[in-house]
Amino acid sequence: MLHLVLQIAAGPKGDNSRQMVILITMTKYWLIKSEPSCYSIDDFAKEKVTAWDGVRNYQARNYLRDMAKNDKALFYHSSEEPIGIAGISKVVREAYPEGQQFDRKSPYYDGKSTADNPRWFSPDLKFERKFKDILTLAELRKEKKLSRMELLKKGSRLSVQPVRESEFREILDMAEKKK
DNA sequence: GCCAACGTTGGC
DNA sequence: GCCAACGTTGGC
Numbered sequence: 001m002l003h004l005v006l007q008i009a010a011g012p013k014g015d016n017s018r019q020m021v022i023l024i025t026m027t028k029y030w031l032i033k034s035e036p037s038c039y040s041i042d043d044f045a046k047e048k049v050t051a052w053d054g055v056r057n058y059q060a061r062n063y064l065r066d067m068a069k070n071d072k073a074l075f076y077h078s079s080e081e082p083i084g085i086a087g088i089s090k091v092v093r094e095a096y097p098e099g100q101q102f103d104r105k106s107p108y109y110d111g112k113s114t115a116d117n118p119r120w121f122s123p124d125l126k127f128e129r130k131f132k133d134i135l136t137l138a139e140l141r142k143e144k145k146l147s148r149m150e151l152l153k154k155g156s157r158l159s160v161q162p163v164r165e166s167e168f169r170e171i172l173d174m175a176e177k178k179k
Numbered sequence: 180g181c182c183a184a185c186g187t188t189g190g191c
Numbered sequence: 192g193c194c195a196a197c198g199t200t201g202g203c
Contacts, residue, residue, distance in 0.1 A: 033189090057187095058198090059198095078188085078190085079188085079189055079190080083189085083190075137190080154196080155195070155196040155197065156197095157187085157188045157190095157196075157197065158188095158197095180203105181202105181203085182201100182202100182203095183201100183202095184201095184202105185200080185201105186197100186200095187196100187197085187198080188195100188196085188198100189194105190193105190194100190195095191193085
């Protein structure tokens with residue numbers, strides 16, 4: 001949320017009555033990775049809304065916590081050909097304590113997490129759409145406008161990453177043109 | 180607080 | 192299946 005304070009006209013010193021506060025919600029953009037053998041865009045399309053759980057990296061967790069309602073996230077298929085962006089999702093619930101950290105039977109169980117002091121958080125994401133064709137990593141690398149993307153940097157392996165609005169738009173354009 | 184050893188991610 | 196690039200762990 002961005003807070004803009006507009007001074008309409010100068011009042012007497014210390015008098016703020018002429019200030020107008022404007023609240024603007026800025027949509028943020030993200031990229032989330034998933035191995036399709038584990039959870040694919042088709043699984044997502046079927047489930048419609050899912051908790052983005054199982055993330056066990058602190059930086060990725062911080063990004064998950066930064067997600068706000070209505071933010072958009074590119075859904076990326078990693079590890080299996082065709083590797084690339086498969087579709088889009090939307091944040092429908094801000095991050096809350098992730099369930100699997102408390103589940104002893106889960107591979108994501110974390111004994112150091114307590115209900116009072118949870119370590120991991122997950123937002124709820126809603127399936128928005130699947131691209132007709134996966135926008136491949138090779139295609140993304142060829143586009144100069146995307147050269148600053150976190151995803152394309154050497155050694156980048158974070159499973160949750162911020163994406164610039166311009167990059168998000170460019171990716172939608174590219175997906176559209178592939179038809 | 181350093182850093183070696185180990186584990187994981189993910190493209191190739 | 193290889194391995195570079197990271198992140199985490201734990202002894203000191």
